[in-house]
Amino acid sequence: MSQPRIDALRKAPVEPFQHLIDGRSVPASDGGVTTVVSPIDGSRLTTYARGTVADAEAAIAAARRAFDDGRWSGLAPAARKKILLKWADLIEAQAVDLAVLGVRENGTEIGMALKAEPLSAAATVRYYAEAIDKLAGEIAPTDPAFLGLVHREPAGVVGAIVPWNFPLMIGAWKFGPALAAGCTVVLKPAETASLTLVRVAQLGLEAGLPAGVLNVVTGEGPVVGAAIAASMDVDVLVFTGSGATGRRLLEAAARSNLKRVYLELGGKSPNIVFADAPDLDEAAKVSAMGIFRNSGQVCIAGSRILVERSVHAAFVEKLAAQAAAIRVGDPLDSTTQAGAVNSLRQLQQNLRFVAEAREAGRTVIGGARIREETGGFYMEPAIVEARPEDRVFREEVFGPVVTVTPFDTEAEAVALANGTSYGLAAAVWTGNLSRAHRMVRKIRAGLVHVNTYGGSDLTVPLGGVKQSGNGHDKSLHAFDKYLNLKTAWVKL
Numbered sequence: 476m477s478q479p480r481i482d483a484l485r486k487a488p489v490e491p492f493q494h495l496i497d498g499r500s501v502p503a504s505d506g507g508v509t510t511v512v513s514p515i516d517g518s519r520l521t522t523y524a525r526g527t528v529a530d531a532e533a534a535i536a537a538a539r540r541a542f543d544d545g546r547w548s549g550l551a552p553a554a555r556k557k558i559l560l561k562w563a564d565l566i567e568a569q570a571v572d573l574a575v576l577g578v579r580e581n582g583t584e585i586g587m588a589l590k591a592e593p594l595s596a597a598a599t600v601r602y603y604a605e606a607i608d609k610l611a612g613e614i615a616p617t618d619p620a621f622l623g624l625v626h627r628e629p630a631g632v633v634g635a636i637v638p639w640n641f642p643l644m645i646g647a648w649k650f651g652p653a654l655a656a657g658c659t660v661v662l663k664p665a666e667t668a669s670l671t672l673v674r675v676a677q678l679g680l681e682a683g684l685p686a687g688v689l690n691v692v693t694g695e696g697p698v699v700g701a702a703i704a705a706s707m708d709v710d711v712l713v714f715t716g717s718g719a720t721g722r723r724l725l726e727a728a729a730r731s732n733l734k735r736v737y738l739e740l741g742g743k744s745p746n747i748v749f750a751d752a753p754d755l756d757e758a759a760k761v762s763a764m765g766i767f768r769n770s771g772q773v774c775i776a777g778s779r780i781l782v783e784r785s786v787h788a789a790f791v792e793k794l795a796a797q798a799a800a801i802r803v804g805d806p807l808d809s810t811t812q813a814g815a816v817n818s819l820r821q822l823q824q825n826l827r828f829v830a831e832a833r834e835a836g837r838t839v840i841g842g843a844r845i846r847e848e849t850g851g852f853y854m855e856p857a858i859v860e861a862r863p864e865d866r867v868f869r870e871e872v873f874g875p876v877v878t879v880t881p882f883d884t885e886a887e888a889v890a891l892a893n894g895t896s897y898g899l900a901a902a903v904w905t906g907n908l909s910r911a912h913r914m915v916r917k918i919r920a921g922l923v924h925v926n927t928y929g930g931s932d933l934t935v936p937l938g939g940v941k942q943s944g945n946g947h948d949k950s951l952h953a954f955d956k957y958l959n960l961k962t963a964w965v966k967l
């Protein structure tokens with residue numbers, strides 16, 4: 476990735492964005508637009524269409540028609556694969572442009588954005604495209620007087636509502652398997668990360684996705700997202716975001732057509748460091764990146780570090796040194812390790828958690844707003860020596876704020892780890908193989924790392940337990956959401 480190329484793109488004018496409905500770019504039905512403010516410097520980047528309920532309904536109707544007439548679901552899986560593979564190539568060819576556009580809108584450091592956004596989206600589309608013509612149905616081992624066939628059928632119209640931290644990666648985790656399965660999609664990006672998803676969907680049209688198969692409606696959650704959730708014509712709703720919104724979606728499904736709802740929600744993931752960790756320096760280094768990359772705006776961020784008391788002081792010292800060395804700054808400088816916080820609202824929320832901990836008398840390292848003179852939203856990593864009763868220990872910050880808390884026994888570590896309403900991710904650092912596997916069993920989370928943090932690839936599922944959600948993105952298991960089982964029971 477070359478810095479001159481990034482610099483050439485960083486100030487390029489960005490045209491106003493519109494919805495993509497039924498294969499056409501269209502404005503909001505009432506002409507409304509939303510101004511996009513760049514978190515890099517607070518400047519106005521462009522506008523996008525501020526969707527109305529009518530826009531959401533038009534997109535759903537287009538997706539319904541496209542599904543029902545079989546223009547996509549009726550293709551041979553190998554034919555869908557061909558189009559999706561071409562699309563993945565187009566996304567990859569535009570990766571730097573897409574990454575820079577996304578960073579200008581959401582502030583993620585460019586190195587991570589390039590890998591985690593367009594390149595990851597291309598890889599995801601490719602992965603599901605390549606898988607779809609290898610999935611067969613079943614012949615049941617039934618009484619030979621009968622034939623029991625189990626078909627897998629595309630589930631229908633999928634509503635996908637995604638957040639702002641990794642719009643392309645998380646978006647592709649939804650539309651990749653959904654489209655490969657033969658579903659049609661109405662996608663609703665987050666208010667502060669919409670542009671790249673519209674552009675990627677346009678590339679889909681170029682690759683040969685028929686009109687109406689992938690529609691993108693930009694705008695506000697309580698308007699566009701709520702209309703998708705309440706629709707009688709959406710069969711499956713997939714969501715990544717906050718628990719509060721997740722609850723609303725379940726209510727809307729209950730009040731409308733009982734659509735299936737799959738939620739990927741927040742986390743307060745414990746990262747447990749035992750005194751027998753193979754390498755405490757490595758643990759401190761990886762743990763720092765496990766919370767501070769993308770300014771902590773990572774659903775699986777290891778935001779609660781629990782450290783065995785005998786190494787607690789040494790670990791905090793090492794972690795503080797790692798945090799201080801993280802280069803927070805201009806997200807379009809390829810040497811930056813943590814870019815801007817996504818919005819002023821998120822920054823203020825982060826700073827409130829830090830201030831509250833200080834007011835309660837807790838030791839806090841870092842955590843100040845920095846680079847205010849740029850007009851952007853930046854914050855130093857914060858390490859809070861927290862107690863289990865503290866709000867910062869229990870609630871998700873979704874910012875560069877980590878708590879560190881000592882423990883004495885394995886049982887206490889488990890109790891602390893499981894002591895929140897969340898259950899998304901976790902980590903255990905230990906050189907003791909038996910303990911590692913015991914902890915994997917005892918920790919209530921969808922993903923438990925051992926002697927590492929983050930970086931799990933597409934081949935394994937990601938999903939939460941407890942109030943971190945249900946259902947899984949990534950891996951072949953993701954298809955379960957988008958394929959219905961149908962039995963044919965035949966008397967022979």
Ligand code: NAD
Pocket residue numbers: 636637638639640645663664665666694695696697698699700701704715716717718719720721723724739740741742773774775871873899939943944
């Ligand atoms: P959010 O719930 O506010 O918004 C997510 C999406 O929901 C956005 O597109 C938003 O417009 C939409 N939305 C908001 N209100 C809505 C409503 N009433 N009806 C329908 N849609 C509505 O969350 P956020 O602030 O964008 O994202 C941050 C949260 O996402 C954090 O809690 C984070 O942990 C979580 N997250 C989870 C994962 C995961 O895989 N589990 C991944 C990334 C982020």
